[in-house]
Amino acid sequence: xxxxxxxxxxxxxxxxxxxxxxxxxxxxxxxxxxxxxxxxxxxxxxxxxxxxxxxxxxxxxxxxxxxxxxxxxxxxxxxxxxxxxxxxxxxxxxxxxxxxxxxxxxxxxxxxxxxxxxxxxxxxxxxxxxxxxxxxxxxxxxxxxxxxxxxxxxxxxxxxxxxxxxxxxxxxxxxxxxxxxxxxxxxxxxxxxxxxxx
Amino acid sequence: xxxxxxxxxxxxxxxxxxxxxxxxxxxxxxxxxxxxxxxxxxxxxxxxxxxxxxxxxxxxxxxxxxxxxxxxxxxxxxxxxxxxxxxxxxxxxxxxxxxxxxxxxxxxxxxxxxxxxxxxxxxxxxxxxxxxxxxxxxxxxxxxxxxxxxxxxxxxxxxxxxxxxxxxxxxxxxxxxxxxxxxxxxxxxxxxxxxxxxxxxxxxxxxxxxxxxxxxxxxxxxxxxxxxxxxxxxxxxxxxxxxxxxxxxxxxxxxxxxxxxxxxxxxxxxxxxxxxxxxxxxxxxxxxxxxxxxxxxxxxxxxxxxxxxxxxxxxxxxxxxxxxxxxxxxxxx
Numbered sequence: 001x002x003x004x005x006x007x008x009x010x011x012x013x014x015x016x017x018x019x020x021x022x023x024x025x026x027x028x029x030x031x032x033x034x035x036x037x038x039x040x041x042x043x044x045x046x047x048x049x050x051x052x053x054x055x056x057x058x059x060x061x062x063x064x065x066x067x068x069x070x071x072x073x074x075x076x077x078x079x080x081x082x083x084x085x086x087x088x089x090x091x092x093x094x095x096x097x098x099x100x101x102x103x104x105x106x107x108x109x110x111x112x113x114x115x116x117x118x119x120x121x122x123x124x125x126x127x128x129x130x131x132x133x134x135x136x137x138x139x140x141x142x143x144x145x146x147x148x149x150x151x152x153x154x155x156x157x158x159x160x161x162x163x164x165x166x167x168x169x170x171x172x173x174x175x176x177x178x179x180x181x182x183x184x185x186x187x188x189x190x191x192x193x194x195x196x197x198x
Numbered sequence: 199x200x201x202x203x204x205x206x207x208x209x210x211x212x213x214x215x216x217x218x219x220x221x222x223x224x225x226x227x228x229x230x231x232x233x234x235x236x237x238x239x240x241x242x243x244x245x246x247x248x249x250x251x252x253x254x255x256x257x258x259x260x261x262x263x264x265x266x267x268x269x270x271x272x273x274x275x276x277x278x279x280x281x282x283x284x285x286x287x288x289x290x291x292x293x294x295x296x297x298x299x300x301x302x303x304x305x306x307x308x309x310x311x312x313x314x315x316x317x318x319x320x321x322x323x324x325x326x327x328x329x330x331x332x333x334x335x336x337x338x339x340x341x342x343x344x345x346x347x348x349x350x351x352x353x354x355x356x357x358x359x360x361x362x363x364x365x366x367x368x369x370x371x372x373x374x375x376x377x378x379x380x381x382x383x384x385x386x387x388x389x390x391x392x393x394x395x396x397x398x399x400x401x402x403x404x405x406x407x408x409x410x411x412x413x414x415x416x417x418x419x420x421x422x423x424x425x426x427x428x429x430x431x432x433x434x435x436x437x438x439x440x441x442x443x444x445x446x447x448x449x450x451x452x453x454x455x456x457x458x459x460x461x462x463x464x465x466x467x468x469x470x471x472x473x474x475x476x477x478x479x480x481x482x483x484x485x486x487x488x489x490x491x492x493x494x495x496x497x498x499x500x501x502x503x504x505x506x507x508x509x510x511x512x513x514x515x516x517x518x519x520x521x522x523x524x525x526x527x528x529x530x531x
Contacts (some may be wrong), residue, residue, distance in 0.1 A: 013241075017257055032260070039254040039266040047239040051254075053266055057417045068346045069363045071353060086359055088367040091344070091450065092278070095460050100263060108372050109449045176396040182240045190246075190269050 002134065002164035004121055004143075005192065007172055008052045010183045012159035013107045015040055015050035019151035019160055024053070026150040027139025028121065031112070033103045036151050037120040038049065049183055052151070052160050055080065055101035055119035056191035063118075065095035065100060079121040084137045089113040098190045122149040169196045210236035222281075240269075250457065262451070274460040277465075282347060286471035290369065293475040297482045300411075305352035307488045309504050318516060320421075326391060326498055332383030335376050340474050343371035347467060377444055381429075394421050395430045399513070418510035429480045437475040440466055 015038050023029065023036045037052035061080045064072035071086035072093075082093075091113060093102040124141030126175035127134035133139060142149065149193040153160030161168040169185070176182035185196045245252045252267040321329070345353065345366060354362040403417045404424035410416025416423075422430065443466035446454055454462070485489050489505040505513040 015257070019256065032259050034260060034263055037256055037258055037263045038259075039252040039256050039264055041240045041245075041266065043255045048240050051266060055428065062271055066278050068350055069366050070350050070359065073362065088362040088370055090370060091459075092445075096275045096278070097458060098267055098269045098271045099454075100265050100268060103522050107450065110371075119348060140404070184242055186242050187267060189243070190267060190272075 001076045001078075004057060004163065005078075005165035005167070005168060005188075006054065006056060006121075006149075007161040007168045007185050007188070009159045009161065009175065010049040010051050010186055011173060011179075011181065012157040013038065013050040013052055014157055014159070016156060019052050019155055022150045022154050023119070027120070027134070029139065030105045030117060032107075033105065033117050035101075035103075035117070036138075051186045052149070052155075053099055053187065054151070055097075055121070056099055056187050057119075057121055058098075058191040062098065063097040066092045066096040070093060070176075075123060077121075077123070079123045079143070081120055081123060081125055081138075082116065082118070083126045084115040084117075085126075087115045089115055099187060100143075122147070165192070168194060172196055173198055209459045218432075225370070257390070262270065262455075263399045268456055272456060274464070278347075282464075282467050284469070285468055286344075286347060286474075288471055289475035293478045296479065297487075301482075301486065306404075306486055309490050309501060310507060313490070314503040316502045317493075318502050318505050318513070320494040320500045320505070321498045321500055323498065326495055328383055328386045328390060329495055332381060332387055332437075335383060336477065337378035338376050339373055339380055340470070342373040343467070343470050344474070345369050346373075355405055374448060376442070376449070381437070381441045384434065384441065389433055391422070391430060394438040395427045397424075397427060399423075401427055406410070416508065419512070421507065421509060421512040423509065425483070429476065432473070432476045433480075435470055436476070439470075440473065443469070463494070 006154045011028075013045065017038050020034055020036050020038060024034065027035065029035055036052060038050050038052045040048060040050045042048045055081075057078060058175060059078070059082045061072065061074070062068075064074070064111070066081060067082075068090060069086050069088055071084075072080060072082045074080050089104060089112070091104070093116060094100075094104070101118045103118065104116055105137035106112060108116050120138050120141075122140050124130070124134045124144065125138035129144035130141050140150070147153065148162045153162045155161075161171060172182070172185060182198050190197045208293070217496070226460065242252070246267070246269060251265055251267070251271050253265050256264045308395065308430050349366060392410040398420075400420065401424035404419055407414055407417055409423060445461060445463040446452075447466065450459060484495065488508070489503050491508075494500045502513070505516070
């Protein structure tokens with residue numbers, strides 16, 4: 001089995017936000033939630049970089065560790081998913097996540113956030129693959145169809161890579177070797193406790 | 199005429215071209231032979247070392263999403279999954295063990311002179327209402343709070359995932375809404391009892407002799423002895439701390455961000471667990487620990503001999519001619 005990861009090559013990202021849009025459309029993400037977003041650092045200054053960020057599907061995921069009802073699970077592909085049936089909307093995963101991935105349909109008071117929603121790596125949820133129930137709660141299950149997450153699949157500059165961690169790390173290394181520079185695999189040290197030596 | 203105009207146009211064009219080339223040349227001369235566009239680029243490791251949060255700019259309306267990384271969540275995770283459980287486990291089990299040990303070695307504090315059969319009013323109906331409003335809501339808040347911290351390891355395995363999830367969600371809403379009744383209780387309790395809970399020199403004497411709990415005479419105490427005053431102030435300060443941090447968490451992003459909500463959760467849960475541990479002492483003293491004490495919060499009256507032994511100064515005060523409650527003394531039913 002593969003160990004699925006995301007890698008955003010910040011030297012290629014042109015901040016077109018197509019990954020954000022594709023994700024929202026493919027998964028019918030509720031209003032107000034963005035499972036993926038593009039953050040621009042040092043905007044307008046020399047060395048400005050944009051990074052597309054979503055749930056990184058961490059090794060030893062903090063969200064899963066702090067959940068009071070244990071609603072998270074890790075698939076055989078190392079994708080971190082959760083059950084909206086079990087989620088109580090307490091907000092703890094939101095405190096623990098280093099990437100701001102968990103979001104709620106309502107950002108309201110008195111703990112009435114609703115069920116948490118986050119990137120599923122286009123792998124649905126605990127329901128049977130590609131059923132109506134799964135789609136309504138979690139969105140598409142492209143992984144079950146043998147496809148990779150749409151955000152990475154349709155990235156115009158191939159900045160955002162998805163797939164087995166070793167494979168995408170190899171692609172990134174080759175790119176850095178060829179062009180002579182690279183600002184690193186953003187989030188990898190935090191999410192996977194490893195970085196890509198280039 | 200046309201010839202002159204064409205000549206002028208040509209001259210102007212040549213001048214403009216010369217100007218463009220002349221100004222562009224120094225720029226071209228400055229370009230290094232090989233370009234490294236990442237020379238000035240932001241580096242993740244550098245940012246993580248300098249800042250607790252890596253934040254940039256985005257183009258979606260959700261401003262919170264402009265935070266790229268916030269690794270401090272890892273520290274909060276360590277607190278919630280490890281540190282808090284040790285604090286809570288040691289505090290609660292430690293207190294229970296000490297109380298059990300004390301009870302087995304010393305037993306209840308009896309009314310030495312036996313019951314007189316005459317009773318005196320200690321807490322009026324409003325005081326009892328405030329006490330039980332606070333007490334009952336405290337128990338609900340405590341149980342639902344402990345469930346959030348320990349439920350996953352202790353209750354979930356035998357309750358099953360979906361039942362546990364449903365009960366915990368109900369518990370969460372109960373915790374959130376009942377907090378208002380609890381806070382009201384704490385505020386009222388402060389107002390009705392603070393005057394009698396100002397620490398005095400007599401409390402020091404009371405603590406020096408261990409309140410008569412470890413043999414020896416209990417020094418004469420006013421309406422609230424040193425131990426009761428300590429519990430009062432723990433309840434007030436603990437109540438204030440859990441209320442303030444709780445409401446911060448109940449209204450997310452009102453002047454807070456993730457880091458301050460993490461801090462609020464740390465304070466809330468640590469204080470709450472120590473609060474629960476402290477209240478075990480209070481519950482013990484109010485029930486099996488001291489004979490005749492529970493009645494004060496049940497029907498509001500205590501035996502006169504209990505009052506003489508436990509709260510001699512208060513008893514004398516009540517017996518003063520003209521004291522409002524002096525007449526309340528009545529035979530036991």
